[in-house]
Amino acid sequence: MAELAEPKRARGRPRKTEDERDDGNRRQALISAAAQLFHRKGYDATSTREIAALVGMQPGSPFYHFGNKQDLLLAVMVEGMKQASQRQEAARAGLPNDLPPPRTIARPDPQPVRCAAGAR
Numbered sequence: 577m578a579e580l581a582e583p584k585r586a587r588g589r590p591r592k593t594e595d596e597r598d599d600g601n602r603r604q605a606l607i608s609a610a611a612q613l614f615h616r617k618g619y620d621a622t623s624t625r626e627i628a629a630l631v632g633m634q635p636g637s638p639f640y641h642f643g644n645k646q647d648l649l650l651a652v653m654v655e656g657m658k659q660a661s662q663r664q665e666a667a668r669a670g671l672p673n674d675l676p677p678p679r680t681i682a683r684p685d686p687q688p689v690r691c692a693a694g695a696r
Contacts (some may be wrong), residue, residue, distance in 0.1 A: 603641045603651075605631045611652045619649060 609630040613622040624645055625635045642648040 602631070602633070602637075606633075606638055606641055606648065607651050607655050610648050611656065614649065614652060619645075624648070 606627060610622070610627045613626055613630065624638050627648070628635050628638050638648065642651065
């Protein structure tokens with residue numbers, strides 16, 4: 577009887593999943609450093625080398641965690657939105673429960689704007 581060949585194993589170390597990539601909060605440290613530098617210098621003026629240096633990484637190391645600089649910017653923006661949402665929830669939790677429900681401000685239907693193109 578012929579034995580079935582075992583499937584070949586991929587070469588190298590298997591890639592980590594998104595959840596496994598945190599490696600001692602290095603990903604979070606990159607996001608934090610990028611946010612600081614993007615705020616201070618602007619996105620275009622900040623290099624991934626500077627971000628890596630601020631965290632104490634080798635220049636190419638951020639690309640283990642993020643595909644490119646735009647992916648890092650997206651992570652910064654998502655993290656900022658998460659933190660803002662958490663602060664809002666914490667502020668709402670501190671409000672008394674007997675407040676009246678929030679009111680919706682009704683706006684009248686906007687009137688169409690007439691353009692007098694060609695009018696003299």
